[in-house]
Amino acid sequence: MAANNKEKRTIIVGTRQSALALTQTGQVIDELKRISEQHGFDYAFEIRKIVTKGDQILDVTLSKVGGKGLFVKEIEQALLDGEIDMAVHSMKDMPYELPEGLMNGAVPKRVDPRDCLIMKQGGSLADLPHGAKVGTSSLRRSCQLKNLRPDLVVESIRGNIDSRIRKLETEGYDAVVLAAAGLNRMGWENRISAFLPEDVSVPAVGQGALGIECRENDEQIRGLLDLFNDGETAYAVRAERSFLGALNGGCQIPIGAHAVVRKGADGTLEGAELTLTGIVGSADGEVLLKEIKTGSDPEALGKEVAAALIARGADRILAEIGG
Numbered sequence: 001m002a003a004n005n006k007e008k009r010t011i012i013v014g015t016r017q018s019a020l021a022l023t024q025t026g027q028v029i030d031e032l033k034r035i036s037e038q039h040g041f042d043y044a045f046e047i048r049k050i051v052t053k054g055d056q057i058l059d060v061t062l063s064k065v066g067g068k069g070l071f072v073k074e075i076e077q078a079l080l081d082g083e084i085d086m087a088v089h090s091m092k093d094m095p096y097e098l099p100e101g102l103m104n105g106a107v108p109k110r111v112d113p114r115d116c117l118i119m120k121q122g123g124s125l126a127d128l129p130h131g132a133k134v135g136t137s138s139l140r141r142s143c144q145l146k147n148l149r150p151d152l153v154v155e156s157i158r159g160n161i162d163s164r165i166r167k168l169e170t171e172g173y174d175a176v177v178l179a180a181a182g183l184n185r186m187g188w189e190n191r192i193s194a195f196l197p198e199d200v201s202v203p204a205v206g207q208g209a210l211g212i213e214c215r216e217n218d219e220q221i222r223g224l225l226d227l228f229n230d231g232e233t234a235y236a237v238r239a240e241r242s243f244l245g246a247l248n249g250g251c252q253i254p255i256g257a258h259a260v261v262r263k264g265a266d267g268t269l270e271g272a273e274l275t276l277t278g279i280v281g282s283a284d285g286e287v288l289l290k291e292i293k294t295g296s297d298p299e300a301l302g303k304e305v306a307a308a309l310i311a312r313g314a315d316r317i318l319a320e321i322g323g
């Protein structure tokens, strides 16, 4: 195996072609180059842009399009066909189940998982006037905003983050809601007017994290990605994704979850615990159910929080939406 790693190899990295996708893929490649150098691997990297169904229908509300994995399917096919060797995804775009033969090879360290407001005038949520027009295409975000502020007029806004920020100006929104993570990665954090704390907006499953998908049988890539994995992020994301799986959800339904790790006594994941917050609601914000539980087994914890929400009617809400 070690001898294998000395061979020159050009690793083809698949990604969507949005500005954010290309930026984060570039950042991943920079890290992988650094790790390769450190370990004496002779790897070169090449980016392959792939258009997904989600990219082709940027003007349609995603919940109307339906289906899971809108932003990953074509990229996964390229992995299976051997056209690319790894794929960089936003974790929140990854469906719960991966195709046979593929795996999540690394979950790098998560950046800020919070949602945030970008406001025309600056300020915070409390400064938005009665009836203010807020842009988001996420049912999860509209559910939580409307629950707190039923007066807000939440309208669907689609497109990549650059075009959504532009629409703030051109389409008369008072604010748009975006993930802080995307803005951070683009270096646009100075556009953030206010962060939405978790008691206002529980983020999407995996928000702020990336997933690097590879073929299960590609030992070289797996070895490299192992060195890039962040154990703490991976541990938290496992709980969030177990919750997602138990509710059979994609990112197009009002589901949110965030797990926080409390490390063990020796500062490692030995004896660590997770606190998982999960929400399910209706898009109009009239129903918003939340459960918070603590445990050490991420899969069990995700299922437990989901079961507690189902016991309170979450499955009925999701069935109505067609999730």
Ligand SMILES: NCc1[nH]cc(CCC(=O)O)c1CC(=O)O
Binding pocket: 090, 091, 092, 093, 161, 177, 178, 179, 180, 181, 182, 206, 207, 208, 209
């Ligand atoms: N659904 C689009 C999407 N997918 C990933 C991010 C960036 C945040 C992240 O990486 O979690 C965004 C933009 C957004 O939600 O504002």
